[in-house]
Amino acid sequence: MPTYRIAPSILSADFARLGEEVRNVVRDGADIIHFDVMDNHYVPNLTIGPLVCEAIRPHVQVPIDVHLMVKPVDRIIPDFAKAGANIITFHPEASDHVDRSLQLIRDNGCKAGLVFNPATPLSYLDYVMDKIDIILIMSVNPGFGGQSFIPEALKKIAEARQRIDASGREIMLEVDGGIKIDNIAAAAKAGADTFVAGSAIFGKPDYKAVIDAMRTQLATI
Ligand code: DX5
Ligand code: ZN
Numbered sequence: 092m093p094t095y096r097i098a099p100s101i102l103s104a105d106f107a108r109l110g111e112e113v114r115n116v117v118r119d120g121a122d123i124i125h126f127d128v129m130d131n132h133y134v135p136n137l138t139i140g141p142l143v144c145e146a147i148r149p150h151v152q153v154p155i156d157v158h159l160m161v162k163p164v165d166r167i168i169p170d171f172a173k174a175g176a177n178i179i180t181f182h183p184e185a186s187d188h189v190d191r192s193l194q195l196i197r198d199n200g201c202k203a204g205l206v207f208n209p210a211t212p213l214s215y216l217d218y219v220m221d222k223i224d225i226i227l228i229m230s231v232n233p234g235f236g237g238q239s240f241i242p243e244a245l246k247k248i249a250e251a252r253q254r255i256d257a258s259g260r261e262i263m264l265e266v267d268g269g270i271k272i273d274n275i276a277a278a279a280k281a282g283a284d285t286f287v288a289g290s291a292i293f294g295k296p297d298y299k300a301v302i303d304a305m306r307t308q309l310a311t312i
Pocket of ligand 1: 158237
């Protein structure tokens with residue numbers, strides 16, 4: 092069985108109690124904290140920046156996975172690295188120089204990855220696989236939590252898995268958007284190993300019950 096990781100998205104957390112929220116979700120089994128950065132430009136919503144990353148950093152030991160939904164990309168990368176991010180991903184359409192942005196993330200000591208919107212082709216990976224540590228497949232259009240999973244994403248996860256296997260490199264394959272207890276197994280069967288879930292976890296009273304139920308589903312594969 093592959094190593095499966097659950098990455099709760101704090102987008103659905105209680106922002107007035109964020110330190111407590113991330114501590115609780117890690118105590119209840121989260122492997123990664125997923126951190127959604129939106130700029131009201133690349134996506135039609137505005138969320139959180141490096142200051143908030145820095146603020147939650149002392150509260151958890153697990154990796155912080157910064158998902159940049161911002162344009163331009165490069166200027167903000169060193170700020171997130173300094174704020175304690177471990178993984179930084181961005182949307183290739185938001186960078187004029189994708190190879191340079193990936194290298195910049197790595198030069199700042201973080202794992203680097205590309206994010207693919209539902210209609211974005213995986214061909215952006217063609218010449219940069221050697222600089223990729225993580226591929227993030229969006230199963231909703233970016234900008235908001237609580238949207239429904241787009242089933243076409245399963246095909247793209249499977250295609251990304253083929254590319255990773257062909258590369259022979261260790262690359263995480265993450266899926267983001269509409270992940271729930273009842274569809275996490277399908278995403279894993281398609282080849283995902285890292286699962287972002289916002290409203291499925293932070294929207295519920297018992298985080299441990301949801302995370303345990305997700306792991307039970309993953310154990311059936
Ligand atoms: C959407 C974000 C997601 C979102 C997931 O743009 O990238 O990380 O928070 O939320 P749910 O799990 O509620 O779809
Ligand atoms: Zn995200």
